[in-house]
Amino acid sequence: MVTRTHELSDADVDAIFHALADRTRRDIVARVIEREQSVSALAERYAMSFAAVQKHVAVLQKAALVRKERDGRQQIVHAELERLRRAQQLLDRYEQLWRHRVDRIASILDEEGP
Amino acid sequence: MTVIDVQKDTTALTLTFVAEFDAPVDRVWQLWADPRKLERWWGPPEWPATFTRHELHEGGTVNYHMTGPDGTIAGGWWTVTAVDAPRMLAFDDGFAADDGQPHPDMPVTHAVVTLEPVDERRTCQTLVSTFPSLESLEELAAMGMEEGMRQAMSQADAILAEG
Numbered sequence: 001m002v003t004r005t006h007e008l009s010d011a012d013v014d015a016i017f018h019a020l021a022d023r024t025r026r027d028i029v030a031r032v033i034e035r036e037q038s039v040s041a042l043a044e045r046y047a048m049s050f051a052a053v054q055k056h057v058a059v060l061q062k063a064a065l066v067r068k069e070r071d072g073r074q075q076i077v078h079a080e081l082e083r084l085r086r087a088q089q090l091l092d093r094y095e096q097l098w099r100h101r102v103d104r105i106a107s108i109l110d111e112e113g114p
Numbered sequence: 115m116t117v118i119d120v121q122k123d124t125t126a127l128t129l130t131f132v133a134e135f136d137a138p139v140d141r142v143w144q145l146w147a148d149p150r151k152l153e154r155w156w157g158p159p160e161w162p163a164t165f166t167r168h169e170l171h172e173g174g175t176v177n178y179h180m181t182g183p184d185g186t187i188a189g190g191w192w193t194v195t196a197v198d199a200p201r202m203l204a205f206d207d208g209f210a211a212d213d214g215q216p217h218p219d220m221p222v223t224h225a226v227v228t229l230e231p232v233d234e235r236r237t238c239q240t241l242v243s244t245f246p247s248l249e250s251l252e253e254l255a256a257m258g259m260e261e262g263m264r265q266a267m268s269q270a271d272a273i274l275a276e277g
Contacts, residue, residue, distance in 0.1 A: 026125045084124055091122035091129050098241060102117065102133045104155035105145055105239075109137040 019063035024048075025056050029079065032066055038074040118238070127245040135237050139229045142237045143200030146170075146227065153178070161188070170197055176205070177214060191216055195224075203227045221250025 019025055028042060043053040057077055060066045064083055069076050121130040135142050145151045149165035157163035157180040167177040176192035189210030196204040204227070209220035216222075224244045232238050 020125050020127075029125055091124060091127075094129055094243070094245075095120055095122065095131065098129070098131045098243075099117065100158060101155055102131070102239075105142070106133075106135055108145060108151065108154055109135055109141060112137075112141070 015063035019059050019065055022056070022059075024053075025060055028053075028056060028060060028077070029065055029084075032077050032079045033081070033084065036076050036078045038071075038076050039068075040074065042077065127248065129241075129243045129245075131241045131243075133239050133241075134232060135239060136235065137237060138235060139200050139231050139237045142229050142239060146203055147199065156180075170194060170199070170203070172196055177210070179210070179214075189214055201229055221246060223250070 020029070024046060027045075031037060031042065031045070039054055039057055040050065042057070043050040046053055057066065057068065060077075061068055064080055066077050066079055069078060116134045117132070118134055119130070119132040122128075123130075145155065147170055149168040152168070153163040153165050156165075156178065161180040161182050163178050163180045165176065165178040167175055169175050172194060174194040174197075176194065177189070178191075179187050179189040181187055189212075190208065191210050191214075192205040192207050194203070194205045196202065205225055206222050207225050208222040209217040211217040223246075226242045228240045230238045230240070
């Protein structure tokens with residue numbers, strides 16, 4: 001009864017989960033969703049070297065959660081919204097399953113009476 | 115019943131589902147603790163669930179299967195990771211292979227259910243589901259979508275039956 005609507009390779013999945021397992025990287029994703037930012041602007045936010053932040057961005061890039069574009073001397077980090085939106089859509093569908101379960105719980109409690 | 119809040123965290127891959135029921139905590143707990151009550155709501159009407167093992171203690175196993183309209187059997191299992199009756203239940207929730215044993219290639223979701231009294235007659239239930247990967251969420255969401263459709267179909271049938 002399981003049908004896959006969209007296939008990600010095992011390597012994709014590993015990259016995404018490795019990428020999001022780190023608090024700093026989750027924070028970077030949250031910031032660039034709000035608006036794109038240069039690597040140097042991001043680096044100012046964290047108590048770590050520019051090179052360390054650049055490494056975090058590279059991990060996110062490998063997982064296709066962000067992309068980097070060059071703008072003159074700056075590297076601008078953009079969120080890959082399509083991929084993040086996909087995760088959102090999937091959670092929406094799972095939410096429906098629990099909405100139905102909760103509806104059934106409520107009807108059973110109603111039937112039982114106070 | 116009111117759905118109070120639904121939060122979806124797309125980076126941590128969690129779903130938090132908060133609902134309020136017009137019944138005291140003990141009665142809502144019975145819907146999880148009594149397998150005959152649990153099977154009345156766990157599966158959709160078209161896929162009723164049968165719980166064949168139900169050990170509600172830490173490390174305990176819960177086994178169930180759902181039977182589809184064409185007789186198809188879909189098995190599942192829980193491993194209870196923590197329980198504090200009647201307030202909290204945590205479990206890993208997975209799919210079973212044909213022999214009833216945990217399916218090695220199917221996703222396992224971790225669920226934590228918390229029941230809190232709103233007042234003497236009402237209970238707030240918070241469910242937090244954590245998904246191990248986006249791929250597992252793809253599989254589970256596909257099932258959820260199917261369930262949504264089944265639900266819609268059975269409701270349509272009921273309306274049609276009324277003429």
